[in-house]
Amino acid sequence: MLKVRGVHKSYGPVKALNGVDLDVGRGEIVALLGPNGAGKSTLVSVIAGLHRPDRGGVWLNGVDTGTHPDLARRQLGLAPQETGIYPTLTVLDNLRFFGELAGLRKRDLLRRIDEVAAAFSLGDLLDRRARNLSGGEARRLHTAMIVLHRPPLLLLDEVTAGVDVQTRNQLLDLVGSLAEQGSAVVYSTHYLHEIEALGAQRVAILLEGRVVTAGSIPDLIGAFGDSFVELKFEQRPTGLDLPPGTVVVAENVLRVPAEDSPAVTAADLVGRLDRSGAPLREIRLLQPSLESVFLSVTAGAANGGPP
């Protein structure tokens, strides 16, 4: 459904994308994961045709977005990071506009608006002006606007940012059901638990404008899912004797790879810290998970080594 090949994109001296390859099949959910500035939103923008890549190409159902952007845009729905709705218009008018742009007419349009409004719990809000919606309602409308025409590809860029738990769960359920109905989904986020909750078939981890690794969650955990012990101090610790591979996560947070079990490593570390007198505030045992994969991959790539 979606094929991205060798995409480069720079903004002045900043290389936002540095040779990205990505494939997403019909009905597949691919999560884009990466820290801020990794290039997730830029990649979504390039796929959506908002920015032209400097090099490389994007194909949707075999249609080259560079040479046939109009044809390509008919096959996608984009929900950008920022909530984009017409605040002075009603929920109905917001939905109607994007339905009309997608080519829906009269009875079909009204039927789809009813269906989508029901799915996104907007049915009772159709006559309400968008500016009077709560944050969660606005976010639901923001996402609902792109699914009216059942696009084969959904691009969702941090759609759950700033919403409450109920709305987040509802949006994740809806994205999952859209994929079950056959839409390919590219879901950009930095909430790791969302990816697991979403049941994403594959995860692509972006760092400094390139996909450093991609695969299913079990595969990634198998390959990179190390255990860690995370130490949080009252203040920046000094003069510590810690094992090799320890990563400084923040000024007062260190992450130590657990060669054996995290519990054994933690016991060893507590002994060492006792001797140093460093003011420890919190200790966390991190079992192999998507989070530990992410930490391993990003730390490995940041240190110049293979992920």
Next chain:
Amino acid sequence: MSLRRIAAIARQDLRILRTDPMAVVPLIVLPLVVMPFLQPAFRAAFHFAGLHRATGAEQVVPGMAITFGFFLVMNTCSSFFREHTWQTWDRLRASPAGTAEILLGKVVTPLVEVTLQFLLLFGFAGLLMDLHVRGSWLGLCAVGCAFAVFLVTTGVALTGVCRTYMQANAAVATGALVTGGFAGALVPFALLPPWAQSVAPLVPSYWAMQGYKHAIFGGKTVLVPILLLLGFSLISTVVAACRFRLDDPKIGPT
């Protein structure tokens, strides 16, 4: 290109205008309010110049239509800038609507606004201010259309040139008064200083004013003013083509 998508964008902007019609106040309401106040002064000026049959409406109506019509440039700019404020611009660009469809859809509402302005101002003046068109109503409409095309293309060009809504706003406010002054829309052209009279033909509003006067007083063709207004529109179109980029970041009204 899809007429349906163009119509959808036009309808959306008309819905927005309906929910917040204040955008047409400077365009229509202000000139309607100002015209009756200025008419006696212009009537006196015409009488002083020996035009004893003139009612003053021949000057004040086209003058105000041109001066306040310039705010249509702002309304055109606003229809783009507000999409940036509302974060809907990228959504629109990622929709099936292409560039030409977006641009054409976006200029429909300003054209409806200026048509309303023309009908209301000249209709009001014809009914209540003794405006007598001795030349041709058709010519008057043709000049109105040519000026409308100039205003809308200038709006798109200005959107391309300006980064922020405030820049566009300042340019339009300045442009409305300065070009209105040079055109003889604020005071009769004969009373302008000689240097201003010699500069005036470089200003599009001057040709709009000339066109309206030729149509109202009769005796002269409106073809030259119309062609020159279309020429200015072409310049604006070229500027728009060179400077209007869909992916330019803009800072809209807050």
